[in-house]
Amino acid sequence: MFDFIYQPWPWYVSGPLIALVMFLLLFTGKNFGMSSNLRTMCSIGGAGKFSDFFKFDWKNQVWNLIVVVGAIMGGFFASQFLSADTTVDINQQTVASLESMGFANPGDAYVPEEIFGWDAIKSFKGLMILIIGGLLIGFGTRYAGGCTSGHAISGLSNLQVPSLIAVIGFFIGGLIMTFFIIPLIF
């Protein structure tokens, strides 16, 4: 009867559970926002010497780093003990589009080898994809004041107009990347 746990969870299970996580954090006196950790890590690393933006008492943010430790453990536990296999059942049209760009067996692994595999990161192009992707994520999320958790989930739940503008921005950027830049890269 627990078989469903080992299958990928449908959206109507996952979405409400994410709302629950947001509420657990609100009830502990905190907020759901994962990108703040990046700023905290800069601050711990001494970035306050270069910008006042990183001069704050990061000890108040330790709880958020602890959440991150839990998230790493959760990812480990779910992938090791709660999953029958690692396939991702994406739409056949998505598969076809990836195959046309040279991706082998899209969706057979949890993430594409062509981006995250050793062969990919040993090449200059592959390394640049990960580095540029990370730079855009880190720069953009702090510029926008939040990421998917802080704006799309927390902010929209509180009907904040700034978060709606940010989410529109997320989608403009995501669509440009998906339809114009990724086809150029691969």
Next chain:
Amino acid sequence: MKYFKFIAIGFVFGIIMYKSQAVSWFRIYEMFRFESFHMYGIIGSAVILGIGMVQLIKRKKLKNIHGEEIQFTPKMKSVPRYLIGGLIFGLGWALAGACPGPLYVLLGTGTWSILIVLAAAILGTFLYGVLRDKLPH
């Protein structure tokens, strides 16, 4: 022990994110191509439930475990900041197929190359901190 609850919340979050496949590059690519309802269903149902719960908290003036009323700090009013910053983030989200939370979840799954993305994301945040006075907000 006061941190145990945060480990537990993070742990649950990590499991949900992995099992929902929201941390899979393929799901993000599929979402931006509008070829599946999956990601929209996850975010949409979280937000719809979230709106109801936030309204409940505000109307009933619910308190957190420290006995304080739960507060929501409004975000600063601006358009360029959210639109430009959001657009830059969106480019990275679609390229790396992960936003900040999933970076950590993927690390737990043993996708070691995500460490490169994470290190670059920390550097990106640092660059924002250094350049922020020169950017439109």
